[in-house]
Amino acid sequence: MVEERIMSHKPAAPPMKPAAKEPKSRRQSNIERSSYFARREAAKVLRSVLLGDAHRRAVASIKTLVYSPTIRNKKATFALVCQTLKYLPIIKDVMEIANALNSKWKKQEELMYIITYDILFGQDSSLTGDAEKYLILRKGPIQSALAKILVKRGAKRVEDLMAQYQIYDVKKPRYVRVNTLKLDVESAMVELGKENVVQKDDMLPDLLVLPPGTDLHNHPLVTDGSVFLQGKASSMVAAALGPKPGWEVIDACAAPGNKTVHLAALMKGEGKVVACELNKDRVKRLEQTTKLAGAANVEVLHGNFLNLNPEDQLYSKVRAILLDPSCSGSGTVADRLDYLLPSHTSGDGGDEGRLIKLAAFQKKALIHALSFPAVERVVYSTCSVHQIENEDVISSVLPLAKSYGFQLSTPFPQWARRGLPVVEGSQHLLRTDPVEDKEGFFIALFTRNATHFPESFQNVQIDATLDTSKQEADKRCHRPKKFVRSLPFTKFSRLYLYRNSMICRR
Ligand SMILES: C[S@@+](CC[C@H](N)C(=O)[O-])C[C@H]1O[C@@H](n2cnc3c(N)ncnc32)[C@H](O)[C@@H]1O
The missing domain is CATH 3.40.50.150 (Vaccinia Virus protein VP39)
Structure with a gap:
């Protein structure tokens, strides 16, 4: 089988399966096929994120990358990238302890991270493909590596481990700010309440609280600007x-x-x-x-x-x-x-x-x-x-x-x-x-x-930029002026306030 390249635009087609004892339903085959592609698309995005373009702007960048026309299954790809990133420090340690990657698969480590996420924490049991087969054969060592980490760190559950790795579980309520220029709060509650449990926030009268994970991105109230998804x-x-x-x-x-x-x-x-x-x-x-x-x-x-x-x-x-x-x-x-x-x-x-x-x-x-x-x-x-x-x-x-x-x-x-x-x-x-x-x-x-x-303020003009070169500042300050006071500005400079004049920085 030709080595799978995650950076190519079109991932290799999933391999033909050997004849199974019971023929798979067409639906099952479609699910496997789309998961196969989603993992490869996610690996491609993850690679770009980890390589650096997306550094410091991860989610915005993940979204931008996922919404490129080359990504077909956007929702699944986005979820897979985010989830894998969330567990990545644990996944990396697990793979090292299990010595799971040979030199061939190291070249596709992002895909291997994604598959390992699925093996350890995901719900996708339809792991077809060469890379998947390779890791499924090593499922035992991978799971025991995770168990070893848990024991070593005295953590009972993966959640405890995540806390130790300083990974915050982002299960936060979904907040929705009602744009009262377009809709009143009560009407927004009625509309959103048709499909969700909605409460008013205890501090901000125009803020509504919905259960964690509520997906409203395509909700008509969001798309028409009646509400904003704002924390x-x-x-x-x-x-x-x-x-x-x-x-x-x-x-x-x-x-x-x-x-x-x-x-x-x-x-x-x-x-x-x-x-x-x-x-x-x-x-x-x-x-x-x-x-x-x-x-x-x-x-x-x-x-x-x-x-x-x-x-x-x-x-x-x-x-x-x-x-x-x-x-x-x-x-x-x-x-x-x-x-x-x-x-x-x-x-x-x-x-x-x-x-x-x-x-x-x-x-x-x-x-x-x-x-x-x-x-x-x-x-x-x-x-x-x-x-x-x-x-x-x-x-x-x-x-x-x-x-x-x-x-x-x-x-x-x-x-x-x-x-x-x-x-x-x-x-x-x-x-x-x-x-x-x-x-x-x-x-x-x-x-x-x-x-x-x-x-004194009434007569003090302010240097608007506070950014002028020293020469310019000196020129501006070269006027008759009556000293008012000096104040610290930075460790090295002070602001000098003069009545009927500029503020000068020295
Ligand atoms: C933290 S964001 C503001 C977010 C915004 N308040 C909101 O809630 O949607 C900071 C913004 O300030 C802009 N910015 C940075 N320096 C600026 C400057 N000197 N004058 C005006 N805007 C500036 C950045 O381009 C960026 O869009």
């Missing part, structure tokens, strides 16, 4: 900002726009949401989301939030800013599965340099958000579990925020999990736990009363 933590962000109908609001880093359209709905479609997005391709997603949601009060802006000038008349009435900047995404890795990819298996989940860069941008963007003159509320949020992107950002910005008249407020006081106690006011910060709450989000809410705007 609880993600839905808490716009609600924490609490914009009122008629306000002007900026969503600083907006695509794909789930929170943008949530803001629009909370504002009952009245007022204006300026949705700013840097990435051209993601702007398209943002526009699609906005259109789907029927959020007519959203104005999409393709640009860099750091370049919006707070002194521009255009933004003089902006009362709230939602800042959900690019982050490591480490809090949603259980969803995205990339925690199983090579650089994520060692614990902290990421490359320090990348985190430092992200945190630098996050600080800059937060300072920028706080510098809009009429802003009363700023929410800073991430889907990261890293202190450097969360509490550390807040603590480094807090002195400046206070000088602008802001204080930390407490979003959702009834929520028990708060910030790490490494910053003054950590009790105001909100965290969700990646294990307990199935996703790790962070929310900070800065508020100030209009009456508490600092007197």
